[in-house]
Amino acid sequence: MxxxxxxxxxxxxxxxxxxxxxxxxxxxxxxxxxxxxxxxxxxxxxxxxxxxxxxxxxxxxxxxxxxxxxxxxxxxxxxxxxxxxxxxxxxxxxxxxxxxxxxxxxxxxxxxxxxxLPAYDEVTEQVQTRIEQEQVRRCLRTLTGLQRQAVTLAYYRGLTYRQVAEALALPLGTVKTRLRDGLIRLRDCLGVTA
Missing domain, CATH: 1.10.1740.10 (RNA polymerase sigma factor, region 2, helix turn helix motif)
Structure with missing residues (x-):
């Protein structure tokens, strides 16, 4: 080899x-x-x-x-x-x-x-809702105590005008006037055009 x-x-x-x-x-x-x-x-x-x-x-x-x-x-x-x-x-x-x-x-x-993560639109909507809620709270503070009570009972608790009148022990006409005046002040404060 x-x-x-x-x-x-x-x-x-x-x-x-x-x-x-x-x-x-x-x-x-x-x-x-x-x-x-x-x-x-x-x-x-x-x-x-x-x-x-x-x-x-x-x-x-x-x-x-x-x-x-x-x-x-x-x-x-x-x-x-x-x-x-x-x-x-x-x-x-x-x-x-x-x-x-x-x-x-x-x-x-x-x-x-x-x-x-939530979608962009969802986040924007949440922020916008919070801003609007804060603005409504701020405007509610500008109402008189009786107007604020009537608006709160009618729109946040969902009571009828008659139920609001009973809850506040006031005549129905007085409650309607306070609600109307309170809503006008809220509209003006929020900058809503009629």
Whole structure:
């Protein structure tokens, strides 16, 4: 049996990774199988160190090796070794996956928060209602005590004019006059045009 002669770390007769990548760039499937066997472990290691999740790491490793197959012609030996190029692709792809997962989680969180927030119109309506309520309260304070009592009983408690008259122990005509005068003052205070 003949002993291989070594040049660097490669036995003579066995192509190095750079030569394999050049062959892959030409569409050589056997060269790609050799690249796959050579780099799958290191690629998985780099990806796993970034992602931590085994299933995602294996998926990203496959994506990286497909990228090597598709983009082998882009490898430039003058910029570094083939293994460094492949591991750089692996690291970038793993970081992209982390960013994608984080962005997806952020979108889901934002969507969940938006679902819980009331719609803009609902908030505007609530604010407007509060402002109007405060304005009515302020205007009610400008009425005389008897006018305020009559308006409160009739419009906030829902009593009829006759029931208001009974509650205040006043004649019905007097209650009607106080209500009319009170409503006119409220209208003027609120700025409502007739």
């Amino acid at each position: 003949k002993e291989p002669v070594y040049i660097g770390k490669n036995p003579v007769g066995e192509p190095d990774l750079q030569q394999l990548i050049s062959s892959v760039a030409l569409g050589d499937q056997e060269a790609f199988a050799a690249v796959y066997d050579t780099v799958a472990g290191p690629v998985l290691g780099v990806v796993r160190s970034v992602l931590r999740d085994r299933a995602q790491s294996e998926e990203v490793m496959q994506e990286v090796l497909v990228e090597v197959w598709r983009t082998a012609a882009r490898y430039r030996p003058d910029r570094g070794t083939a293994i460094n190029w492949i591991l750089t692709l692996a690291h970038r792809r793993a970081v992209d996956r982390v960013r994608s997962v984080e962005a997806s989680a952020a979108r889901e969180t934002k969507a969940a928060l938006l679902d819980r």
